Amino acid sequence: MPPPFDLHLARRPRRLRANAALRELVRETVVRAADLILPLFVSEKITVRRPITSMPGVDQLTVAELVQEAASAWEVGVRAVLLFGIPTGKDERGSGAYADDGVVQQAVRALKKAVPDLLVITDVCLCEYTSHGHCGVTECGEDGDFHVLNDPSVELLARVAVSHAAAGADLVAPSDMMDGRVRAIRSALDARGFTNIPIMSYASKFASGFYGPFREAAEGAPQFGDRRTYQMDSGNAREALREAATDVEESADMLIVKPGLPYLDILWRVKEKFGLPTAVYNVSGEYAMIKAAAEKGWLDERTAVMEMMTSFKRAGADLIITYWARDVARWLTEQ
Numbered sequence: 515m516p517p518p519f520d521l522h523l524a525r526r527p528r529r530l531r532a533n534a535a536l537r538e539l540v541r542e543t544v545v546r547a548a549d550l551i552l553p554l555f556v557s558e559k560i561t562v563r564r565p566i567t568s569m570p571g572v573d574q575l576t577v578a579e580l581v582q583e584a585a586s587a588w589e590v591g592v593r594a595v596l597l598f599g600i601p602t603g604k605d606e607r608g609s610g611a612y613a614d615d616g617v618v619q620q621a622v623r624a625l626k627k628a629v630p631d632l633l634v635i636t637d638v639c640l641c642e643y644t645s646h647g648h649c650g651v652t653e654c655g656e657d658g659d660f661h662v663l664n665d666p667s668v669e670l671l672a673r674v675a676v677s678h679a680a681a682g683a684d685l686v687a688p689s690d691m692m693d694g695r696v697r698a699i700r701s702a703l704d705a706r707g708f709t710n711i712p713i714m715s716y717a718s719k720f721a722s723g724f725y726g727p728f729r730e731a732a733e734g735a736p737q738f739g740d741r742r743t744y745q746m747d748s749g750n751a752r753e754a755l756r757e758a759a760t761d762v763e764e765s766a767d768m769l770i771v772k773p774g775l776p777y778l779d780i781l782w783r784v785k786e787k788f789g790l791p792t793a794v795y796n797v798s799g800e801y802a803m804i805k806a807a808a809e810k811g812w813l814d815e816r817t818a819v820m821e822m823m824t825s826f827k828r829a830g831a832d833l834i835i836t837y838w839a840r841d842v843a844r845w846l847t848e849q
């Protein structure tokens with residue numbers, strides 16, 4: 515007796531999962547090495563790599579080490595890096611961020627020379643360069659409270675972007691969250707003839723507990739106050755869309771949602787609404803927590819990471835900024 519018709523139907527899901535080849539054939543979401551962006555930290559303060567305790571496997575690098583690291587990433591299929599710099603000196607206005615011979619500018623030149631086809635993206639922000647550790651210029655008001663001054667900060671950020679482009683950066687990524695900075699950066703780039711350098715903007719960047727390890731890595735923790743006056747409140751999804759809309763209107767070419775895991779809904783909505791190339795930033799805290807659990811043997815790193823990468827793409831990410839970029843690229847070829 516053949517089974518009743520509804521049982522034929524009911525068995526369809528299982529039939530499509532019967533073996534690995536079949537599962538592969540019907541898989542909707544795939545991660546590719548070319549989707550990955552590797553963040554790297556280059557420091558002017560060191561002569562040899564310095565491990566970041568809260569991010570096992572990630573180090574602060576000298577320019578020469580950075581070039582090696584980027585070249586080895588390129589070899590396994592990673593096509594893009596995102597640079598953060600740690601300068602020797604900091605000041606109120608973060609002048610190291612827009613110095614022609616600043617550490618990021620030096621690194622960009624060295625990278626473009628050694629690995630010319632590698633896409634070099636630079637983080638455009640002031641927090642690693644200001645003595646107070648904020649992403650913009652600050653002032654102490656009469657109330658004794660400090661304020662981040664939006665417009666003077668934007669002016670400096672535009673200078674940072676231009677100096678990165680002049681050093682040879684392929685793409686600039688402003689992460690400061692000041693208002694109007696995308697427009698200011700676009701005009702400044704255009705005025706200097708860098709009309710073809712795209713802006714990948716951190717459109718929806720939330721004030722997050724998941725940035726902790728990064729602040730050790732980039733030595734950019736605020737010395738007073740926090741970033742809640744310019745980064746977004748984690749409860750606000752509609753505001754995230756408004757922030758993204760502003761950046762799109764100001765001519766951002768690509769958008770970033772950050773952090774990743776706790777904000778997959780935002781990622782989905784930003785992608786659906788604007789349809790621009792959208793990146794997700796799988797931030798330092800997300801890295802640290804899986805590393806720590808894996809070290810204890812509480813979960814399998816590779817399985818968890820690949821699942822997480824797939825979830826980013828499923829939620830709409832075209833690109834994934836991740837400290838695992840090299841491992842993921844390698845795992846993909848081993849599959």
Ligand code: PBG
Nearest residue numbers: 639641689724725728797798799
């Ligand atoms: C700062 C910046 C931060 C990150 C990238 N750029 C930290 C912050 O806003 O405090 C975080 C990245 C990470 O946690 O991996 N402009």
